[in-house]
Structures are given as structure tokens and as C-alpha cells.
Amino acid sequence: MTKARVEAFSDGVIAIAITLLVLDIHVPEPGSAASLAHELAKQWPSYAAYVVSFLTIGIIWINHTAMLRRLNTVDHSIMFLNLLLLMSIAVLPFTTALMAAYLKASGGENLAAAIYGGSLLVMGLAFFTMNRHLLQARVGLLRDHLTPELRRAVLRRNAAGLVPYALATLCAIVSPYLTLAICGAVAVFYALPATTGDTPPEAPLD
Amino acid sequence: MTKARVEAFSDGVIAIAITLLVLDIHVPEPGSAASLAHELAKQWPSYAAYVVSFLTIGIIWINHTAMLRRLNTVDHSIMFLNLLLLMSIAVLPFTTALMAAYLKASGGENLAAAIYGGSLLVMGLAFFTMNRHLLQARVGLLRDHLTPELRRAVLRRNAAGLVPYALATLCAIVSPYLTLAICGAVAVFYALPATTGDTPPEAPLD
Amino acid sequence: MTKARVEAFSDGVIAIAITLLVLDIHVPEPGSAASLAHELAKQWPSYAAYVVSFLTIGIIWINHTAMLRRLNTVDHSIMFLNLLLLMSIAVLPFTTALMAAYLKASGGENLAAAIYGGSLLVMGLAFFTMNRHLLQARVGLLRDHLTPELRRAVLRRNAAGLVPYALATLCAIVSPYLTLAICGAVAVFYALPATTGDTPPEAPLD
Amino acid sequence: MTKARVEAFSDGVIAIAITLLVLDIHVPEPGSAASLAHELAKQWPSYAAYVVSFLTIGIIWINHTAMLRRLNTVDHSIMFLNLLLLMSIAVLPFTTALMAAYLKASGGENLAAAIYGGSLLVMGLAFFTMNRHLLQARVGLLRDHLTPELRRAVLRRNAAGLVPYALATLCAIVSPYLTLAICGAVAVFYALPATTGDTPPEAPLD
Numbered sequence: 001m002t003k004a005r006v007e008a009f010s011d012g013v014i015a016i017a018i019t020l021l022v023l024d025i026h027v028p029e030p031g032s033a034a035s036l037a038h039e040l041a042k043q044w045p046s047y048a049a050y051v052v053s054f055l056t057i058g059i060i061w062i063n064h065t066a067m068l069r070r071l072n073t074v075d076h077s078i079m080f081l082n083l084l085l086l087m088s089i090a091v092l093p094f095t096t097a098l099m100a101a102y103l104k105a106s107g108g109e110n111l112a113a114a115i116y117g118g119s120l121l122v123m124g125l126a127f128f129t130m131n132r133h134l135l136q137a138r139v140g141l142l143r144d145h146l147t148p149e150l151r152r153a154v155l156r157r158n159a160a161g162l163v164p165y166a167l168a169t170l171c172a173i174v175s176p177y178l179t180l181a182i183c184g185a186v187a188v189f190y191a192l193p194a195t196t197g198d199t200p201p202e203a204p205l206d
Numbered sequence: 207m208t209k210a211r212v213e214a215f216s217d218g219v220i221a222i223a224i225t226l227l228v229l230d231i232h233v234p235e236p237g238s239a240a241s242l243a244h245e246l247a248k249q250w251p252s253y254a255a256y257v258v259s260f261l262t263i264g265i266i267w268i269n270h271t272a273m274l275r276r277l278n279t280v281d282h283s284i285m286f287l288n289l290l291l292l293m294s295i296a297v298l299p300f301t302t303a304l305m306a307a308y309l310k311a312s313g314g315e316n317l318a319a320a321i322y323g324g325s326l327l328v329m330g331l332a333f334f335t336m337n338r339h340l341l342q343a344r345v346g347l348l349r350d351h352l353t354p355e356l357r358r359a360v361l362r363r364n365a366a367g368l369v370p371y372a373l374a375t376l377c378a379i380v381s382p383y384l385t386l387a388i389c390g391a392v393a394v395f396y397a398l399p400a401t402t403g404d405t406p407p408e409a410p411l412d
Numbered sequence: 413m414t415k416a417r418v419e420a421f422s423d424g425v426i427a428i429a430i431t432l433l434v435l436d437i438h439v440p441e442p443g444s445a446a447s448l449a450h451e452l453a454k455q456w457p458s459y460a461a462y463v464v465s466f467l468t469i470g471i472i473w474i475n476h477t478a479m480l481r482r483l484n485t486v487d488h489s490i491m492f493l494n495l496l497l498l499m500s501i502a503v504l505p506f507t508t509a510l511m512a513a514y515l516k517a518s519g520g521e522n523l524a525a526a527i528y529g530g531s532l533l534v535m536g537l538a539f540f541t542m543n544r545h546l547l548q549a550r551v552g553l554l555r556d557h558l559t560p561e562l563r564r565a566v567l568r569r570n571a572a573g574l575v576p577y578a579l580a581t582l583c584a585i586v587s588p589y590l591t592l593a594i595c596g597a598v599a600v601f602y603a604l605p606a607t608t609g610d611t612p613p614e615a616p617l618d
Numbered sequence: 619m620t621k622a623r624v625e626a627f628s629d630g631v632i633a634i635a636i637t638l639l640v641l642d643i644h645v646p647e648p649g650s651a652a653s654l655a656h657e658l659a660k661q662w663p664s665y666a667a668y669v670v671s672f673l674t675i676g677i678i679w680i681n682h683t684a685m686l687r688r689l690n691t692v693d694h695s696i697m698f699l700n701l702l703l704l705m706s707i708a709v710l711p712f713t714t715a716l717m718a719a720y721l722k723a724s725g726g727e728n729l730a731a732a733i734y735g736g737s738l739l740v741m742g743l744a745f746f747t748m749n750r751h752l753l754q755a756r757v758g759l760l761r762d763h764l765t766p767e768l769r770r771a772v773l774r775r776n777a778a779g780l781v782p783y784a785l786a787t788l789c790a791i792v793s794p795y796l797t798l799a800i801c802g803a804v805a806v807f808y809a810l811p812a813t814t815g816d817t818p819p820e821a822p823l824d
Contacts (some may be wrong), residue, residue, distance in 0.1 A: 002271050002275060002411035003411075005217060005271045006271075007417055007420070008213070008214060008217045008420060009217045009220070009221055009267060011417060011420045011421045011424055012217055012218055012220075012221030012222070012225075012424055012630075013221045013224060013225050014421070014424075015421055015424030015427075015428060016221060016225040016226075016424070016428055017222075017225055017228075018425060018498075018502065019424075019425050019428040019429055019502045020225065020228070020229070020428075021502070022429075022432070022502055022503055022505050022506050023229075023432070023435075023505075025503075027506070027509045027510050027513045028520075029419065030513055030514055030517040030519070030520065031517065031519070035519070035520065035528040036519065036520025036523050037520075037523055038522060040523075040527075050503075051499075054499050054502070055495070055499075058492075058498070058499070059495075061421060061495075062488070062491050062492070062495070065414050065417045065418075065491075069414060070461045072410070073410040073411060074410070074411055075410050075411060076268070076411075079268050079271075080264075080268070080397050083264040083265075083268070086264070087225075087257075087260050087264070090224065090227070090228055090260070091226045091228055091231075091256075093229075094228050094231045094233070094335075095323025097233045098233050101233045101236055102236055102242065103234040105237065106244065106536055107236070107237070107241065107243065108234075108236065108243075109244055111242050111246075112242060115246075116500045120216070140212075140410075141410055147215055150277050171239055190490050197600065203486060204484070204485040204486070204487050204552075204553055205414035205415075205485060205488075208683050208823035209823075210689060211625055211629060211683045212683075214625070214626060214629045215629045215632070215633055215679060217633075218424075218629055218630055218633030218634070219633045219636060219637050219639075221633075222633060222634055222637040222638075223637055223640075226637065226640070226641070226662040229641075279748075279822040279823060280822070280823055281822050281823060282680070282823075285680050285683075285813050285823075286676075286680070286809050289673070289677075289679075289680070292636075292676070293669075293672050293673075293676070296636065296637045296639070296640055296672070297640055297668075299641075300643045300645070301641050303645045306694050307645045308654065311648040313647065313648070313649070313653070313654065314646075314648065314653065314654030314655075315657075317654050317655055318654060321658075333712070346822075347822055351752055367764050419623055419626070423623060423626045423627045423630055424630055424756055425625055426627070426630075427630030427631045427633075427634060428630070428634055430631060430704075430708065431630075431631050431634040431635055431638065431708045432634075433708070433782075434635075434638070434709055434711050434712050435638070435641075435711075437709075437712045439715045439716050439719045440726075441722055442719050442723040442725070442726060443725070444721065447725070447726065448720065448725065448726030448729050448730060449726075449729055452707070452729075462709075463705075466705050466708070467701070467705075470698075470701040470704070470705070471701075473627060473701075474694070474697050474698070474701070477620050477623045477697075481620060532770075572740060603698050616690070616691040616692070616693050616759055617620035617621075617691060617692055617693060617694075617752075
């Protein structure tokens, strides 16, 4: 079934993007003057950016399973919107590395943070666009009947999730630390049991 | 079922190739004389090549799902032709990086563009070869009865898709920008809803 | 089914992490003064760390299949704990590279070993936390009825598996070689047929 | 089902190993004195090693599907032997890069070729070991009844496939080119329709 391949391909791209993040954490050169502890401590922005991006991609993956769970089947338009969503996810190892490299820099740090926040915002927008397409233009492909009210509620919650990323992008003017902190807070918030969207957190899925 | 493993392995290779593309977008070294904005702007060929290759690989994946959807099962010849197709896709992160590195160079830029266009042409040829094998030599493995006319029409459309890549490769003599622009236009064209091949774009798949 | 996607995504992340390990084994520069044999022999810590980490990740994957096999379905809490487990696995290419780079160093070698042992301990703790959640807080999602005694026995065996990693981390103060040796011994121990957990080693699974 | 996860995990590891091969084909630095054509031509060993390893890994994957197709289910011993097989495959991007880097070198080229041939031999041995285990010690898990004669015939053919890799490894003393040529010839030989093992090449699989 084509829907199964869309899921498998998406799982593949998202799994690779989330795992490639580790390639940006570098092993300090042995034999440098500074101690290893000092060298490792110095690159804390890499760890912070790693954790925030890992959790964020993980949560978008969880949301992706929920979005596709509602579908019986897919069509070409859905496959293409999904491809755009995957592109917005696949680019995150770059924006994460940029954020990590410039967080403590004096010069470029605001731009790097704006690009990082902006890349998460674009990912959120790609998700919202696909979700809205499914819930408004492809109602006939949904597995269960969802009332218009319920569908609007799902989209409203989805749209509300874009606000903190927009805020994080704007706050890059003030401080790159603030951008990273907001993105991290969003990840923690969505990880909390009570905030997972349209199924109660303890409900078995499927 | 073996067909399911062919799909899973193909999804894996294509997902990895499409996600590895991001490794060629480099983070500028902090503390350089030029501003980060300037450094990031300078590497726009990397972004352009990234988007074109991502969409192109994504579309070949969509077409791959359509090609395998027609099959009930696979045999060894199909698995081997599929392996050659995957090799032509897996090499694209290299040709994309080559294109990006030489687009603005004075020296080598025409060759790099010809190799890029040529690599997409080879991928298209590998796809066409496999598709023709399925539709002409392995009719017994098809899921549904397709009339010879319909099968020829599918292959004609498939062959027509090779023309722009041949053109893009030839145009590398004139300008590498032209090569990239043609390849990008092909990706956008196939993304448009009305041009997806043998199913109407709004038809549910499967 | 969502459980199938959790398995597919986990398979993806673990497969990528285990395969990325090879990127840390470097090809010596041709034309150096020393012979290739000498250069290759010199980097034996990379091979040792590679084998230990490959087997360890492989065994955690085998255990992951056993853990999810007990489930009928998943909920959000399980998906999130699984995400944390995957993060603890995805970080291992970094800690493995760190271990390999510093094993023979004079300076930083104890810290590197402690981080390596510690990263395996954290992975074990993430696994135990998820397993305990399934067996104590999500009994209703289990496929088969397991008596409380049996569930406690599974968790006790699981917890016992954490002890050698705690020991390996502590032993980093004494010698990084000892840390690696303990971790390697654990991998070999779990590979032995008689020690695989709650199914007899020759029992067909499923 | 656990067998499905073994297939998915194996597909993942093999797909990643086969796709990572491309990371060893380097883009020449723009602006060097030599022309791009010259620079690209110079690194032909990378292309040759890439093609040979890609086809070899692809064929081992095809053989892996055939091996697991015979099974109804798996047990722990099979999962562990499969893990060793995957380790022998995952290491090939390193031995391929070594072969490519030293093929034309004067110094180290014989050792590099011996390691390359040896790594393919080890992979073949790991495959044979697992196959023999399935066909001799786990007959009860096979899907179809296979007569002892048929099972011995499969293993004999499998063992015969090890001979050229042993030869390629030995020939490294004579010439690294010979090693690569033999390995390439094996790949082409197995790709030919008439030589695929225990099913006629045109038989639908499953």
C-alpha cells in the first residue's frame, strides 16, 4: 500500500536527520594544551542544540504518526506536501550546527539564531500546511468521520504551536540564548503527557 | 514478502541519499573577517543545488512507488535493475556537491554541470530501463491487466521525461546556471498536480 | 498501526547509529613516512571501540524487539520514553569516537572512558525506565498476561544489567582499558545463547 | 513479528552502508592548478571501488532476502549471527575507502588490497555461517520442507562463492588491481540472470 511506503520513507528521512545531528558534536583533538574537561565544557552549545533539535524532530515525528493515522490512503498532492515537510526536517542538521557554532560568537550570533528559529518555524508551517490540506481538502481520505468542529480544533491547536517558533525567531534580535531556550521549552512542553493533541495521552493509539 | 523488502530497501537507500544532501551545506567558520550574512549568501549555489536535488530525488521516489505499485511480486532481474537504479540515486550527493562547488567557479564549471545533468539523465535512464522491463518483459507479474496501449503510453511519458535531462546536460556547454535551472524546472513541473503520470492527481493511491 | 511505526522509526535510528560508527575509523593518509601496517596498527583503539559499541547497540536492538514484542499497542508516554531511549543510542557514535581518540592518550583518557561508560549506563537506564513503565504502568497494553512475579523478574534481570556499566564507569578512574574491557565483556556475555532474557534462547520468537 | 523487524533492521543497516559509500568520493577543490577533468580522472580508483562495493553489498542484500525468505520465524541465535553479518557489511565503507586511497600508491597498496579482499571474504564467511546455522541447526524454523540434499546443495553453492574472495585476498600480494578486478568480476557474475542461487532467475519470489 502506498500509504505504508509514505510512512516508511518518512520514518527513514526523519530517523536519518535525527541521527545525523550527532555528527556535529566533535571530539576535541587529543594532546591540546587545555584539558579534555575544559574542551568538552567549551562546546556546551553543541550539546544544548543537539538535545533541543533531537526532541523537536522526535516530537514532529510523533505528530507525523498522528497526522497519517487519520488517513485511509494518500494521493499525489499529499505525497508532495509530505516531501516538502521532509525537506524542512532534513535541513535541520545544518541549522542546528549553525546555531551551535555561533551561539557564543560575537558576530553572526543573532542571524544564526534567527535562521535556527526560522527553520523550526518553516518546519511547523510545512506540517500545518499538510495537516490543513488533509483536514479540509482531503476529507474523503480520512479514516474516521471527524466533524468540522473537531477538524477546526485540531488545526487551531496546530496553528497555536507555530506561535512560539515565530517568537523564538523574533527573539533572535535580542539574544540567541533566548531563541534556543524558547525552542527547548516548546520541546519539553510537548513532551509533557497532557499536551499531545487530539488523543488523551493515556489512550492506546490505533 | 520479497516485494516488501525491495520497497523497504529502496525506501532506505533513497531516504539516506536525500538526507545526506544536507552534509554538503557547510557552516561558515565563526570569527572570519566577513560577516555571517555575507558568508551564507556566498554559498547560495549549495542551497540551490540542495533544493533541486532534494525535489528530484523525492519525485523519483514518488515515481518508484507508482512503478512498484503495479507489481504483484518481483524476480531476480527486477531486484538487480532496481539495484542499478538505487546506485544511480545514491551517487547524487556527490554530483550535487560537485555542481554546488563549481557553479560560480571560473574553470571546471561546465564539466561539473555536465556531470550533474548527466547523473540525473543516467538516473532517468535507469528508471526507464526498469520500467520498460516490468511493462514489456514481466507483464505476468503485474497486479492489474494493463492493455499494451496503456503500457506503451506509460513508457512514452517516461521516455519524454528524459528529454529535459538530456537538454540540461547539453546546455552545460553554454552555462552551468542553465543546467541547474532546467533541472529545477523539471522538479517543479513534476510537482504540479496535473502532471503525475498514470493516475489522476486526486485519485487515492491503492 | 502506530506500534509498527514506532518499530520502524526505532529500527531506523538504531540502524543509522550502528552504521555511522564506521565513520570514525579513518583511512591513513597515503605517502606518510610510516608504513600503512604501522599506521593501521596504531589506531587499534578505534577498532576495539567499534566492535564493542557495534555489539552493544546490536544487543540493545535485540532487547528492544523483545520489549516491544510484549506490547499490543503504544500510547504517547511510550513513544516519548522510546524517543529518549533513541537519543541515548544516537549519541553513542560521539562517545565511541571520544573513547577511541583518548584511550591511549596521556591526558583526558580517564574522563573519556568515564563518559563512554556513562553513556552506556545512561542508555541502559533509559531502557530500564521504558521497560518498567511498560511492565508496571501500562500492563493493560501488554499482549499476553504476565504475572506480577514474572514482570518483576524481567525488571530485576534488566536492572542487573546496569551494574556492569556502572562498574565500567567507575573503573575509568583506574584505567580506560578496564572500562572498555568491561563493556566488551558485557557485549560478549549477552551474545552467549543462554543469557537472553525472558525467552529460552532456542525458542522461536513470535 | 520479530522476523519482520530483523528484516527491517537489516535493510536499514545495509541501505546505510551502501549509501555511505558515496561519502568517500570527494569533490576536488575549485581553483586548483590542474583542470577539473584531470582531478576527477585522477581519482578513478574511488569510482571503481565504489561500483564494486555497491554491487557487492547489493548482491549480499539480495542473497539476504533469499536466506530469510526460507524462514518462518527467528530465534536469538539467528538474530546474533545476523548482527555479526551486519557488522561485516557495515565495515565495508572503511575497507572500500582504504582500497581506493591506496590502489595507486607505492607503499601500502598490497596490504590495503588484502584488507579489502579480506573484508569481503569475512562478509562471505559471516553469511555462510548464518546460512549453515539456518539450514542445519534450525531446520524446524524453515518455512518449507527442504530435503537434506537440497540444503547441502544450497550450502555448497554458498561455500563456492567464498573461493573467489579468498583468491582476491591472496592476489593482493601480486597486485591490488587484480584484487579489485576479481571482486568486480564476482559482482558482475552474480548479477547475471542465470546465477542467482536456488530459484530460477525468472521465477517470481514468494
